[in-house]
Amino acid sequence: MNRFLLRRLATLVPVLLGVSVVVFLILHLVPGDPAEVIAGTGTTGQGIQAIRHQLGLDQPLLVQYLQWTGRLIRGDFGQSLMTREEVLPQLLYRFGNTLELAVGGMAVALCLGGAWGIVAATHRNSVWDHAFTMLSLVGVSMPIFWLGLLLMLGFAVELGWVPATGMAGPSTFVLPVLTLGLNATALVSRITRGSLIEVLQQAYVRTAWAKGVPPRSVLWRHVMKNAAVPIITVGALQFGYLLGGAVLTETVFVWPGLGRLLVDAIMQRDYPIVQGGILLIALTLIALNVITDVMYAFVDPRIRYQ
Amino acid sequence: MLIVAVAVLAPWLAPHSPVAQNLRDVAKPPTDAHPLGTDQLGRDLLSRVIYGARTSLVIGGVVLAIAFGVGTAVGFAAGWFGCWVDEGLMRAIDVLMAFPEILLAIAVVAALGPGLVNTMLAVGVSATPRFARLARAIVLSLRDQMYVEAARASGATEWRVLRRYILPNSMAVLLVQATLVIAIAIQAAAGLGFLGLGAQPPTAEWGVMLSDSRTYISTAPWLLTAPGLALMVTVMAFNFLGDGLQDVLAVQIAS
Numbered sequence: 001m002n003r004f005l006l007r008r009l010a011t012l013v014p015v016l017l018g019v020s021v022v023v024f025l026i027l028h029l030v031p032g033d034p035a036e037v038i039a040g041t042g043t044t045g046q047g048i049q050a051i052r053h054q055l056g057l058d059q060p061l062l063v064q065y066l067q068w069t070g071r072l073i074r075g076d077f078g079q080s081l082m083t084r085e086e087v088l089p090q091l092l093y094r095f096g097n098t099l100e101l102a103v104g105g106m107a108v109a110l111c112l113g114g115a116w117g118i119v120a121a122t123h124r125n126s127v128w129d130h131a132f133t134m135l136s137l138v139g140v141s142m143p144i145f146w147l148g149l150l151l152m153l154g155f156a157v158e159l160g161w162v163p164a165t166g167m168a169g170p171s172t173f174v175l176p177v178l179t180l181g182l183n184a185t186a187l188v189s190r191i192t193r194g195s196l197i198e199v200l201q202q203a204y205v206r207t208a209w210a211k212g213v214p215p216r217s218v219l220w221r222h223v224m225k226n227a228a229v230p231i232i233t234v235g236a237l238q239f240g241y242l243l244g245g246a247v248l249t250e251t252v253f254v255w256p257g258l259g260r261l262l263v264d265a266i267m268q269r270d271y272p273i274v275q276g277g278i279l280l281i282a283l284t285l286i287a288l289n290v291i292t293d294v295m296y297a298f299v300d301p302r303i304r305y306q
Numbered sequence: 307m308l309i310v311a312v313a314v315l316a317p318w319l320a321p322h323s324p325v326a327q328n329l330r331d332v333a334k335p336p337t338d339a340h341p342l343g344t345d346q347l348g349r350d351l352l353s354r355v356i357y358g359a360r361t362s363l364v365i366g367g368v369v370l371a372i373a374f375g376v377g378t379a380v381g382f383a384a385g386w387f388g389c390w391v392d393e394g395l396m397r398a399i400d401v402l403m404a405f406p407e408i409l410l411a412i413a414v415v416a417a418l419g420p421g422l423v424n425t426m427l428a429v430g431v432s433a434t435p436r437f438a439r440l441a442r443a444i445v446l447s448l449r450d451q452m453y454v455e456a457a458r459a460s461g462a463t464e465w466r467v468l469r470r471y472i473l474p475n476s477m478a479v480l481l482v483q484a485t486l487v488i489a490i491a492i493q494a495a496a497g498l499g500f501l502g503l504g505a506q507p508p509t510a511e512w513g514v515m516l517s518d519s520r521t522y523i524s525t526a527p528w529l530l531t532a533p534g535l536a537l538m539v540t541v542m543a544f545n546f547l548g549d550g551l552q553d554v555l556a557v558q559i560a561s
Binding site: 271 | 397398400401402404405406407408409412413415416417418419420489493496497500501502503513516519520527530534537538541542545546549
C-alpha cells in the first residue's frame with residue numbers, strides 16, 4: 001500500500017509542474033506587453049514601468065517563473081491589481097462559497113441520480129427506463145445556465161417562493177444547488193444504471209436469486225455493494241465538472257463564489273486573482289483524483305499491484 | 307440537418323435583420339410581425355435565434371477542426387512512436403486534463419482576451435485531450451495488426467502507414483467522438499458567451515442572448531425561452547447523432 005501511495009504521489013510531480021507552467025503562462029500569453037494591457041490606455045510610461053516592476057516583468061522569463069512558484073509555495077499569491085488586497089484570503093473565502101454549492105449539488109445528484117439509476121436498471125425496458133433514457137439525454141444537452149434561468153423564472157419570478165439572486169440564508173441556497181444538482185443528475189443516473197446492469201448479469205447475482213435470497217437483499221447486499229465502487233469513483237471525478245458548472249451557476253444567481261470572482265477578474269485584467277483562482281481549482285481536482293485513486297486501491301487490492 | 311439548413315439559409319429565413327434596432331418596439335411580446343417578440347433593443351428575436359444557429363455551428367466546426375487536427379496528430383504520434391515521445395506528449399495532455407474543460411477554456415480566454423475567435427481557440431484547446439487520448443488508444447490497438455505489419459514489411463514509410471492504414475481504420479471511432487465534441491463545444495462556447503467572455507454584442511449568439519435575457523426575466527420572459535430552447539435542441543441533435551453513429555458503426559466493426 002505504501003509503495004502504491006509513493007508511486008501515485010511521484011506521478012504528481014510532472015503534472016504539478018505542468019499546471020504551474022500553464023497558469024504562469026496565462027499572463028505571458030497576453031498579446032503585446034502585459035504591463036501596457038494591465039495599465040490600460042491613458043497611463044504614462046512611468047506607470048507602466050511601475051506595473052512591470054511590481055509584477056516582475058522586467059526579469060528574464062525563467063527567473064520570473066522561479067520567483068513566482070517560490071512565492072506560491074510559501075502561500076503568497078500576490079496582491080490584487082485593483083484593490084491591493086492579498087489574493088489568497090479572498091480566494092479561499094470565495095472558494096468556500098463555491099464548495100457549498102458544489103457539495104450541495106453533488107448530494108442532490110447522488111440522491112436523485114442514484115435512485116433513478118437503480119429504478120431504471122432494475123426495471124429494464126419498462127416505461128421508467130425509457131423515460132429515463134429520454135430525460136437523461138435532455139439533461140445532458142441542457143445548458144446549465146439555461147436550466148438555472150428557467151428555475152429562476154419559475155420559482156423566483158412567477159411563484160415567488162425563493163429569492164432570485166444573492167447569498168443570504170438558506171432560501172437563496174435552494175435554486176443554485178438545485179441547478180447544479182439537476183445538471184449532474186443526468187450523468188450520475190447514467191453511470192448508476194450502467195454499473196448496476198453490469199453487476200446484475202454476474203454469476204454470483206444469479207446464484208443469489210437461485211438460492212432464494214429475497215429481492216431486496218439481492219439488490220442491496222449483492223448488487224449495490226459491488227456497483228458502488230465505480231459510482232463513487234466517477235462521482236468524485238464528476239466533482240471537477242461540478243466546479244466548472246458552478247462558475248456558470250454563480251453568474252446566473254449572482255452567488256459570490258470563486259467562479260464569479262474569476263470572471264470579474266478577467267474582465268478587469270486582474271491577473272494575480274485569475275492565476276490564483278485557476279490554480280486553486282486545478283489543485284483541488286488533482287488532490288481529489290489522488291484521493292479517489294487511493295480509496296479505490298484501498299477497496300480493491302488488485303489495483304495496488306498493477 | 308434541419309439546424310444546418312437553418313444556419314445556411316439564415317439570411318433568407320430571417321424576417322428581419324438580426325442587428326437592426328427599433329427602439330419603438332422595445333421588449334414587445336410575440337406579435338404577427340415578430341413571431342417570437344423583440345428584445346431590449348427592439349431587435350427581432352426570431353431573426354436573432356436563426357442567426358445564432360449560424361454562430362453556434364461555425365463555432366462547433368472550428369473547434370472540431372482544432373481539436374481533431376491537433377488531438378489526433380498528438381495521439382497518433384504518441385501511440386505510434388512510443389517511448390519518450392509518448393511519455394512527453396501524454397504528460398502534457400495530463401496537465402491539460404487537470405483543469406475542468408470550461409475552466410481551461412476560461413484560462414485561455416483570460417490570456418488572449420474575450421471574443422468570438424478566442425473562444426473558438428479556447429474551446430478547441432480544451433477539447434483536444436479527448437482526441438489525443440482516443441487516437442493514442444486506437445493506434446496502440448492497431449499497431450500490431452497483421453495488415454499494418456504487412457504494410458511496413460513491404461517498405462511503406464511510417465507516414466504512409468499512418469495515413470493510409472491507421473487513419474482510415476480509426477475514422478469510425480473518431481467520428482463518433484467528433485459529433486459529441488461538437489455538442490460539447492457549442493455548449494461551452496455558449497457558456498463563455500453567457501459569462502461575457504465569448505462572442506461580444508451585437509453578434510447574435512445564444513449564450514449572449516441568454517445573458518441579456520437575465521436582466522429582463524420578470525418583464526420579458528420570452529427572451530429567455532427561445533435562445534435556450536434552440537441551444538438545447540442543437541446540442542441534443544448532435545448527441546443523438548453521436549449515439550446513432552455509435553450504434554451503426556459498432557455493428558459495422560463487429561461484422
